[in-house]
């Protein structure tokens with residue numbers, strides 16, 4: 001059992017806290033009274049997000065936030081952060097996340113994602129910190145045999161190095177607990193995070209051409225792209241296009257706050273799916289987004305993208321029963337908030 005601590009006495013180190021999911025989680029933690037230390041190398045994020053966080057949470061809560069621009073793999077820098085703040089818990093987001101890029105750069109993906117996790121847990125151990133929440137992914141379920149996916153559904157071989165890094169890091173953290181039962185590990189398997197903060201101040205800010213569906217749809221809606229490329233309409237789904245469980249990033253962020261509260265005073269390894277339990281097709285997303293932005297969004301049907309599964313969606317009853325967490329936002333909310341962010345920040349944080 002780890003020691004039980006009140007939120008205001010808990011320091012949470014958030015790696016990758018300037019990124020899309022990380023920044024929304026930092027907002028929820030500050031609003032929950034936690035002290036937050038972010039370590040992010042800004043390789044795929046902007047420091048401007050911290051001004052937005054301050055505006056959302058207010059000066060008093062923002063006083064509990066410290067940011068270090070550093071690579072999690074920089075052991076000396078990370079040790080210094082631990083020396084200065086003695087974090088009680090870690091939420092580990094930092095990592096490369098482009099599925100396609102991981103296929104062409106496997107060494108970089110394994111070195112960065114697995115290397116930084118090993119550095120992180122080693123520095124944690126040296127500083128007596130053994131509580132970690134890890135950003136895992138539904139990708140570990142591979143092509144599912146049956147739906148919905150529960151936490152007991154089998155892990156399947158990954159189809160790309162990015163997926164393998166999630167898969168392997170889950171195993172590394174599980175082995176850590178086997179070696180030392182004091183470790184308190186929560187593996188959160190995200191389904192497809194989309195949307196943006198309802199304030200319109202924070203959202204997803206992909207560099208270059210977006211890989212994921214909703215940022216691409218948003219950029220098409222604002223006229224930066226000509227048409228959405230729909231990857232396949234011959235899947236065994238109601239309209240032939242791929243089905244996913246899209247979850248609002250604020251719900252996902254709140255899932256981390258729920259996990260922090262739940263893991264307080266415990267030790268062990270626990271896995272939770274974070275999704276909504278509802279599957280939505282590519283064409284349904286385009287339709288919902290068209291409604292949100294008030295005009296039709298052009299699309300063209302393309303061949304299937306290699307490595308894509310037909311459908312996946314989560315059974316989220318474990319998170320509801322154990323942590324009392326449940327997604328609140330629906331697809332229309334997600335598209336509305338994503339459009340609000342995109343239309344007010346057409347060039348993201350740097351615009």
Ligand code: UFG
Pocket residue numbers: 097099137138139140163191192211212213214216228229230231232241242243244282305308312
């Ligand atoms: N899609 C398109 N056009 C696009 C982009 C995507 O039709 O331009 C389709 C895909 O074929 C898929 C759906 O939209 O059917 C969602 O695709 P995304 O790329 O948005 O998301 P994925 O489900 O492929 O991947 C996401 C995360 C990964 C994670 C995976 C786990 O981005 O990090 O879920 O299931 F590994």
